[in-house]
Amino acid sequence: xxxxxxxxxxxxxxxxxxxxxxxxxxxxxxxxxxxxxxxxxxxxxxxxxxxxxxxxxxxxxxxxxxxxxxxxxxxxxxxxxxxxxxxxxxxxxxxxxxxxxxxxxxxxxxxxxxxxxxxxxxxxxxxxxxxxxxxxxxxxxxxxxxxxxxxxxxxxxxxxxxxxxxxxxxxxxxxxxxxxxxxxxxxxxxxxxxxxxxxxxxxxxxxxxxxxxxxxxxxxxxxxxxxxxxxxxxxxxxxxxxxxxxxxxxxxxxxxxxxxxxxxxxxxxxx
Numbered sequence: 001x002x003x004x005x006x007x008x009x010x011x012x013x014x015x016x017x018x019x020x021x022x023x024x025x026x027x028x029x030x031x032x033x034x035x036x037x038x039x040x041x042x043x044x045x046x047x048x049x050x051x052x053x054x055x056x057x058x059x060x061x062x063x064x065x066x067x068x069x070x071x072x073x074x075x076x077x078x079x080x081x082x083x084x085x086x087x088x089x090x091x092x093x094x095x096x097x098x099x100x101x102x103x104x105x106x107x108x109x110x111x112x113x114x115x116x117x118x119x120x121x122x123x124x125x126x127x128x129x130x131x132x133x134x135x136x137x138x139x140x141x142x143x144x145x146x147x148x149x150x151x152x153x154x155x156x157x158x159x160x161x162x163x164x165x166x167x168x169x170x171x172x173x174x175x176x177x178x179x180x181x182x183x184x185x186x187x188x189x190x191x192x193x194x195x196x197x198x199x200x201x202x203x204x205x206x207x208x209x210x211x212x213x214x215x216x217x218x219x220x221x222x223x224x225x226x227x228x229x230x231x232x233x234x235x236x237x238x239x240x241x242x243x244x245x246x247x248x249x250x251x252x253x254x255x256x257x258x259x260x261x262x263x264x265x266x267x268x269x270x271x
Contacts, residue, residue: 014090025050025180028048028050028177028180028181029180029181029182031043031181038125041125043125043126043178043181044123044125044126044128044129045129046126046174046177047133047170047174048170048173048174048176048177049169049170049173050173050176050177050180076144076147079147079148080143080144080147080148083147083148083150083151087151091151093139093142093143093150093151093154093155094154094155095138095154095155095160096154096155096156096157098156098157099138099154099155099156099157099159099160102157102160102161102164103131103135103160106131106134106164107131110127110130110131113127114127114128116229117229117230117232117233118233119171119175119233120171121186121229122178122185122186122187122226122230123174123175123178126174126178127171130167130170130171131167133167133170134160134163134164134166134167135163137163137166137167138155138159138160138162138163138164139155141159141162141163142155142156142159145159185226186226186227186229186230187227187230188227189217189218189224189226189227189230190226190227190228190230190231190234192214192217192227193210193214193224193227193228193231194231194236194262196210196213196214197236197237197258197262197263198262198263200213201263202258202263203257203258203263204240204255204256204257204258205255205256205258206252206253206254206255206256207221207224207225207228207253207254207256208221208253209253210224210228211223211224221253228254228256232256235259236258236259236262237256237257237258237259237262238256238257238259239254239255239256240254240255240256240257242254242255
């Protein structure tokens with residue numbers, strides 16, 4: 001390479017890096033061995049997809065991508081890049097009034113999911129960034145659809161609705177990923193409780209029964225609360241009314257009734 005062949009240096013004022021990484025499930029599981037990943041917010045920033053393995057069902061000679069699709073993709077991406085390069089200053093995308101109202105509704109709904117028993121209660125680090133991720137996905141869908149004029153029109157309700165559906169997809173897969181990583185102790189406790197219920201055929205129990213039966217896992221009654229909430233939120237158990245306290249002595253332990261299906265054929269464990 002001669003000096004004339006060298007590329008000129010480039011300066012990027014506000015660099016943003018997005019990475020897509022394909023890893024084996026075993027690598028994903030070992031992320032839980034480094035607590036700093038969650039403490040410093042790394043796990044909360046991952047949009048995970050954990051698809052079902054196709055091993056045993058893969059095509060031996062899959063059809064290539066049609067040339068017309070490749071050509072259209074290439075031209076559209078080029079048009080989008082050139083439209084971005086033509087902007088001398090950063091541009092801001094805006095949502096239309098209907099989309100803004102839908103965003104407020106999603107924010108309200110998502111907030112309740114962080115409460116005890118909610119499906120995001122055990123992964124608030126990830127859930128706290130969910131709506132923001134959905135908004136960015138909506139912006140990407142908007143620019144993909146209007147790659148020559150996206151700056152000059154608001155993001156529609158239809159586009160936000162599509163982004164919200166994609167966000168729910170990532171939510172389900174994040175819950176699976178957290179389960180694999182072991183970043184969710186409440187789900188681990190729920191699995192242990194459900195396995196005990198099935199093994200013993202228990203139909204009704206108290207929190208103290210759990211401590212006595214699983215003493216190596218639960219040192220005191222309050223330790224059972226997160227796992228019991230997960231099982232209750234998924235319908236495996238139902239908390240019974242606490243009987244009134246009679247005279248002196250400790251408060252009666254919370255009692256639970258087991259769903260009939262929990263003691264029958266193995267079902268998909270809670271996530």
